[in-house]
Amino acid sequence: MRACREGGAAIEQALRELDRAFYAILYRDGIRSLRDPDATHDLVQETFIKVWRRCASYRGDSELLRWIKVILRHGAIERLRQTAREVPMEDREGLTEDASRKVYELSVELNPTPEALACRAEYEVQFRSGWKRFHEEDPLHAGVMTWIVEDGLSNDDIAQLLDRTPGATREFISQCRKRARRYLANWYALAVEQGGPK
Amino acid sequence: MIQNGDDDWLDALAGRIDASQRLSETVDQSGDAPPSRSLVFEALALREFIHRQESGAAAVSSVDQARESELIARGRREGLLVSQKPAAGSRSFLRRPRWRMTIPAAAVILIAAGIGFWQSLLKQPEYVRGIDHGTTHIQARDPTAFRRQLTEELRTAGATVTGYERFGHLGMDVDLPKPLPKEIDEILERHRIPVPSDGVLVIEVEAPAAR
Numbered sequence: 199m200r201a202c203r204e205g206g207a208a209i210e211q212a213l214r215e216l217d218r219a220f221y222a223i224l225y226r227d228g229i230r231s232l233r234d235p236d237a238t239h240d241l242v243q244e245t246f247i248k249v250w251r252r253c254a255s256y257r258g259d260s261e262l263l264r265w266i267k268v269i270l271r272h273g274a275i276e277r278l279r280q281t282a283r284e285v286p287m288e289d290r291e292g293l294t295e296d297a298s299r300k301v302y303e304l305s306v307e308l309n310p311t312p313e314a315l316a317c318r319a320e321y322e323v324q325f326r327s328g329w330k331r332f333h334e335e336d337p338l339h340a341g342v343m344t345w346i347v348e349d350g351l352s353n354d355d356i357a358q359l360l361d362r363t364p365g366a367t368r369e370f371i372s373q374c375r376k377r378a379r380r381y382l383a384n385w386y387a388l389a390v391e392q393g394g395p396k
Numbered sequence: 397m398i399q400n401g402d403d404d405w406l407d408a409l410a411g412r413i414d415a416s417q418r419l420s421e422t423v424d425q426s427g428d429a430p431p432s433r434s435l436v437f438e439a440l441a442l443r444e445f446i447h448r449q450e451s452g453a454a455a456v457s458s459v460d461q462a463r464e465s466e467l468i469a470r471g472r473r474e475g476l477l478v479s480q481k482p483a484a485g486s487r488s489f490l491r492r493p494r495w496r497m498t499i500p501a502a503a504v505i506l507i508a509a510g511i512g513f514w515q516s517l518l519k520q521p522e523y524v525r526g527i528d529h530g531t532t533h534i535q536a537r538d539p540t541a542f543r544r545q546l547t548e549e550l551r552t553a554g555a556t557v558t559g560y561e562r563f564g565h566l567g568m569d570v571d572l573p574k575p576l577p578k579e580i581d582e583i584l585e586r587h588r589i590p591v592p593s594d595g596v597l598v599i600e601v602e603a604p605a606a607r
Contacts, residue, residue, distance in 0.1 A: 217464050346409050352410070375438075
């Protein structure tokens with residue numbers, strides 16, 4: 199930030215320091231959303247350029263990494279929106295209490311037995327397959343869900359990222375939940391059918 | 397207090413709800429599960445599986461000279477490093493003869509342009525004072541109203557605008573879509589705001605008496 203204001207030769211060093219300090223972290227964050235190494239590399243470098251251009255607007259009251267991540271995620275969302283299709287989706291059938299409990303019982307933390315671990319491998323395969331398809335076909339919703347898990351985003355954080363009103367953000371979150379059910383239908387079905395590892 | 401289902405789902409997915417806490421809290425006397433309870437189970441399972449999937453994301457080296465050079469080159473291409481040039485060489489640029497000739501001429505032109513510009517300001521509600529470190533500074537009689545108006549205009553035209561306030565200056569970060577829509581181009585043209593080459597526009601608005 200200091201170099202940002204000094205300009206000149208300090209900028210080159212500042213860019214190098216930005217790269218060393220944040221590239222790996224931002225790349226991990228970006229690849230989760232874009233799923234494309236080249237596009238992610240380009241996004242991270244674009245983010246560094248934006249950071250430099252916007253450094254005058256860095257208020258210093260938020261953590262630097264958090265501020266940079268918001269810039270990266272805005273860029274990621276912009277790219278995802280270029281391919282995103284808004285498909286209205288009905289919540290087909292809600293999960294029953296019993297079914298959702300069985301899904302939850304897949305948790306290794308709850309079932310650390312060898313039998314449970316072996317059974318879990320099958321769930322992993324189903325989940326990975328559905329999650330991959332979710333990312334491919336609906337990267338915006340899947341990407342935001344990943345950010346929620348990794349950084350604990352709140353409703354307000356998501357509203358700011360997506361530049362939506364609180365009401366529209368709630369609808370977006372609801373859509374995340376419904377779409378996850380659709381893409382992970384086999385994973386849910388397996389849990390319900392087999393009753394989860396005991 | 398139980399929120400609506402999606403709020404609970406979000407909180408559980410984000411790790412703000414502890415599983416055991418939520419499971420015990422939501423068991424009621426009748427034995428019926430509240431609607432949000434199943435959503436919490438579901439989100440907790442999703443959270444764990446997503447976390448496991450994503451923790452295996454490709455790792456990259458934190459130091460890579462080639463990557464840094466590529467970034468520097470990109471910064472240069474996008475005009476970030478142009479200010480390096482005047483610093484090169486042992487002689488001050490003010491000592492060079494051509495600068496000795498150019499500066500007085502430029503001063504005359506600037507004064508003439510300044511007078512014309514000042515006269516035009518009497519009619520304009522706002523004007524661009526200049527661009528400093530990537531930030532476009534605009535002076536407006538009513539900064540709040542101007543920022544609100546510009547924000548609405550740009551958002552309506554499809555730009556992403558985030559407002560902020562710093563040291564008493566009202567600012568806005570604008571992400572411009574690529575390619576730049578004609579409507580946005582016209583808005584920027586109308587306010588005499590230069591179009592940034594990288595699609596990122598940072599604007600700060602201040603009242604005339606601020607400086």
